[in-house]
Amino acid sequence: MKFLCDDNLGKLAKYLRMLGLDTFFRIDISDAKLLGIMLKQNRIVLTRDNQLIKRIEPERYLLIESDSPEEQLKAVVKRFDLDVSLNIDDLDRSRMLFSRCLECNDVCDDVDKDEIIDEVFPYIIKTQDSFKRCPSCRRIFWQGSHYKDMVKKLADVVNEIRNR
Numbered sequence: 003m004k005f006l007c008d009d010n011l012g013k014l015a016k017y018l019r020m021l022g023l024d025t026f027f028r029i030d031i032s033d034a035k036l037l038g039i040m041l042k043q044n045r046i047v048l049t050r051d052n053q054l055i056k057r058i059e060p061e062r063y064l065l066i067e068s069d070s071p072e073e074q075l076k077a078v079v080k081r082f083d084l085d086v087s088l089n090i091d092d093l094d095r096s097r098m099l100f101s102r103c104l105e106c107n108d109v110c111d112d113v114d115k116d117e118i119i120d121e122v123f124p125y126i127i128k129t130q131d132s133f134k135r136c137p138s139c140r141r142i143f144w145q146g147s148h149y150k151d152m153v154k155k156l157a158d159v160v161n162e163i164r165n166r
């Protein structure tokens with residue numbers, strides 16, 4: 003299942019990408035273009051715009067009501083019954099997690115430490131072992147403290163959905 007977030011839903015788009023879900027998001031995009039991408043790429047539209055939805059078949063969109071990105075994520079998971087099982091103690095088994103660039107939505111490649119040694123701080127090279135690179139923006143990702151904070155936030159949301 004592929005998604006498309008309207009330009010009010012940037013944070014939600016990042017959450018969905020963190021979970022490995024293919025999610026289109028771009029700011030400053032016209033409704034016409036957005037609907038074109040929906041059809042061409044067969045995406046479900048997530049939107050806060052109750053005018054836009056009048057132009058979409060009911061099964062192809064979800065009208066997002068909450069302002070909170072966490073509540074928005076819960077609504078999407080619930081509506082589409084997404085499998086978001088997330089094992090916080092064993093992240094390597096959560097393979098889809100962080101497989102995508104949060105900025106571009108592209109699937110990142112594993113990259114050897116040797117190849118990026120000149121591109122990240124020596125401290126990072128010393129303390130981290132696995133790295134990924136986005137093929138589009140060339141950003142390098144690793145499981146640093148920022149990553150762990152994001153996982154924690156995501157896990158809280160996911161666990162709340164599961165325990166309901």
Ligand SMILES: [Zn+2]
Nearest residue numbers: 103106136139
């Ligand atoms: Zn990227």
